[in-house]
Amino acid sequence: MHPLVPRDGNGLVLALDVGGTDIKVALQDGSGTLHGLRRLSTPRDARRPGDVVVEEVARLLADYQEQAGSVPVRSIGLVVPGLVDEVSGVGILSTNLGWRNYPFSRNVEEATGLPVAFGHDVGLAGEAEMRLGAGRGLRDAVVMVIGTGIAGALFCDGRRVHGGGFAGEIGHAPVAGGIPCACGASGCLETVASAGAIARRYTELTGVPVSGAREVLAAAAAGNTDAARIWNEAVEALAAVVASITAVLGSEAVIFGGGLSQAGSALLDPVARLVDSRLSFHRRPRLLSSVLGQDAGLTGAALRARDLLAATA
Amino acid sequence: MHPLVPRDGNGLVLALDVGGTDIKVALQDGSGTLHGLRRLSTPRDARRPGDVVVEEVARLLADYQEQAGSVPVRSIGLVVPGLVDEVSGVGILSTNLGWRNYPFSRNVEEATGLPVAFGHDVGLAGEAEMRLGAGRGLRDAVVMVIGTGIAGALFCDGRRVHGGGFAGEIGHAPVAGGIPCACGASGCLETVASAGAIARRYTELTGVPVSGAREVLAAAAAGNTDAARIWNEAVEALAAVVASITAVLGSEAVIFGGGLSQAGSALLDPVARLVDSRLSFHRRPRLLSSVLGQDAGLTGAALRARDLLAATA
Numbered sequence: 001m002h003p004l005v006p007r008d009g010n011g012l013v014l015a016l017d018v019g020g021t022d023i024k025v026a027l028q029d030g031s032g033t034l035h036g037l038r039r040l041s042t043p044r045d046a047r048r049p050g051d052v053v054v055e056e057v058a059r060l061l062a063d064y065q066e067q068a069g070s071v072p073v074r075s076i077g078l079v080v081p082g083l084v085d086e087v088s089g090v091g092i093l094s095t096n097l098g099w100r101n102y103p104f105s106r107n108v109e110e111a112t113g114l115p116v117a118f119g120h121d122v123g124l125a126g127e128a129e130m131r132l133g134a135g136r137g138l139r140d141a142v143v144m145v146i147g148t149g150i151a152g153a154l155f156c157d158g159r160r161v162h163g164g165g166f167a168g169e170i171g172h173a174p175v176a177g178g179i180p181c182a183c184g185a186s187g188c189l190e191t192v193a194s195a196g197a198i199a200r201r202y203t204e205l206t207g208v209p210v211s212g213a214r215e216v217l218a219a220a221a222a223g224n225t226d227a228a229r230i231w232n233e234a235v236e237a238l239a240a241v242v243a244s245i246t247a248v249l250g251s252e253a254v255i256f257g258g259g260l261s262q263a264g265s266a267l268l269d270p271v272a273r274l275v276d277s278r279l280s281f282h283r284r285p286r287l288l289s290s291v292l293g294q295d296a297g298l299t300g301a302a303l304r305a306r307d308l309l310a311a312t313a
Numbered sequence: 314m315h316p317l318v319p320r321d322g323n324g325l326v327l328a329l330d331v332g333g334t335d336i337k338v339a340l341q342d343g344s345g346t347l348h349g350l351r352r353l354s355t356p357r358d359a360r361r362p363g364d365v366v367v368e369e370v371a372r373l374l375a376d377y378q379e380q381a382g383s384v385p386v387r388s389i390g391l392v393v394p395g396l397v398d399e400v401s402g403v404g405i406l407s408t409n410l411g412w413r414n415y416p417f418s419r420n421v422e423e424a425t426g427l428p429v430a431f432g433h434d435v436g437l438a439g440e441a442e443m444r445l446g447a448g449r450g451l452r453d454a455v456v457m458v459i460g461t462g463i464a465g466a467l468f469c470d471g472r473r474v475h476g477g478g479f480a481g482e483i484g485h486a487p488v489a490g491g492i493p494c495a496c497g498a499s500g501c502l503e504t505v506a507s508a509g510a511i512a513r514r515y516t517e518l519t520g521v522p523v524s525g526a527r528e529v530l531a532a533a534a535a536g537n538t539d540a541a542r543i544w545n546e547a548v549e550a551l552a553a554v555v556a557s558i559t560a561v562l563g564s565e566a567v568i569f570g571g572g573l574s575q576a577g578s579a580l581l582d583p584v585a586r587l588v589d590s591r592l593s594f595h596r597r598p599r600l601l602s603s604v605l606g607q608d609a610g611l612t613g614a615a616l617r618a619r620d621l622l623a624a625t626a
């Protein structure tokens with residue numbers, strides 16, 4: 001673990017990004033630097049799925065406070081997946097982690113005695129990207145995180161769109177094709193265009209197992225026509241949804257994060273060409289890669305925890 | 314012209330909805346009632362396309378003030394089509410009416426001496442529908458006006474989305490098919506699903522001229538398979554775009570206005586069924602018909618003009 005070196009007198013905030021597999025946790029100092037970034041397995045208990053997370057947060061706070069010595073940890077930023085009510089601080093639903101209407105803010109505040117900023121993982125990752133990353137200075141942008149699935153955050157007129165907790169579900173925007181999705185619908189974007197779908201569909205088509213979408217892209221680049229077909233279908237589906245969303249929202253940019261965005265221009269260039277061919281008088285969205293990468297969620301949690309201090313100062 | 318009967322002491326506002334063919338104009342009293350609604354041809358002058366509208370506004374103000382007698386007209390609400398910057402009060406572009414970066418607010422204020430609220434016709438029609446019509450009490454909704462073309466206004470978290478003046482262009486969201494659009498792109502929703510497109514495509518397919526989309530719907534209902542095909546393609550394209558937008562924005566409702574919405578359940582029911590089949594865990598948007606109908610733009614202009622008085626009171 002890195003030494004903890006707070007830079008100024010604003011104190012520390014503890015940031016936690018709870019995922020389906022791991023919890024990422026770090027302290028952030030007043031300069032915005034993350035300290036002591038760790039990754040731990042997400043605790044699971046089918047009977048008490050929220051409580052075990054809250055207990056882990058309290059334990060981690062004690063750990064980090066001990067290491068920070070006399071510099072106080074003053075607030076906590078916590079982000080989780082699923083449907084989230086950020087105003088009331090409730091995790092409405094995580095099918096993966098199992099909670100339903102769990103009052104995270106209240107319970108973490110009771111367990112730790114600190115004020116808690118609570119939010120949606122991709123939503124706050126998007127906020128961080130807009131405030132400190134590829135979206136700096138933009139008012140109208142879409143952040144898309146493409147990994148096992150596809151999730152997003154929408155920013156319009158300088159504000160994130162909440163839609164009662166339902167906004168941003170870009171992975172479940174309908175596209176042509178009609179492949180059944182785990183969500184129960186058919187033809188969701190992420191059945192064709194997520195990194196997971198690209199790998200899975202290539203294996204289904206060819207019988208050849210691959211480690212991930214990156215291998216499919218490499219095969220396509222080497223002339224494998226099956227790989228090229230799967231890759232191109234993903235690109236076309238992404239372009240259709242990006243063109244549709246940005247045409248309607250007037251977005252200035254789309255910022256790609258998650259594993260698939262590491263493909264860089266091999267992904268962004270063909271998507272940009274197709275998007276461009278579908279638009280006319282519209283704003284042309286710039287397609288950008290995430291700057292904050294995997295730490296975006298943690299940084300977003302920390303920013304919100306710090307906002308809380310500023311608001312109550 | 315109706316007698317002008319203001320109901321209370323808040324005075325009158327003059328509301329004008331400038332369209333490609335007509336200007337609609339009326340006074341609104343403090344109770345929200347419109348008085349003396351008239352429709353006049355939109356004045357056109359290729360060399361001075363904005364100026365002739367401003368001159369007409371000043372002339373109409375004098376007319377209406379004379380008829381209102383001692384009750385003062387205290388502000389003006391003006392809505393226009395095209396790209397609009399509502400903050401600076403500028404008509405950025407109307408390809409139809411011909412202006413480009415024309416300072417409507419400033420020039421109308423100079424010509425009349427009254428404060429001016431200036432906005433986009435469909436945007437402010439949508440605001441009126443949300444404040445007084447089918448969208449009352451909703452925070453997340455899409456207003457779609459389907460006539461010769463298709464235009465829209467998006468409401469997220471209780472606010473209209475502006476997107477730098479580019480938001481709401483639902484008619485130019487891309488759909489499958491690829492029919493060339495007047496905007497320069499191909500496959501825009503309005504090439505298949507506007508009232509104008511439905512009539513035009515039926516005539517192209519059959520050689521039979523029709524007065525409008527209503528006639529195509531009647532023919533489809535009477536068993537004409539060509540008419541049914543054109544109508545169903547419109548319904549499918551609308552459903553695809555509605556499902557996509559509402560899935561991503563988390564909309565509670567879609568409110569349909571314009572000529573095609575007069576088809577009522579013949580339009581809304583099949584669109585609702587298709588939208589429903591494309592969604593899973595999402596919010597299910599209710600599909601509603603506009604309550605304010607053709608006066609929505611005028612009412613929106615009046616509301617904004619009145620907001621201006623409240624803000625400066």
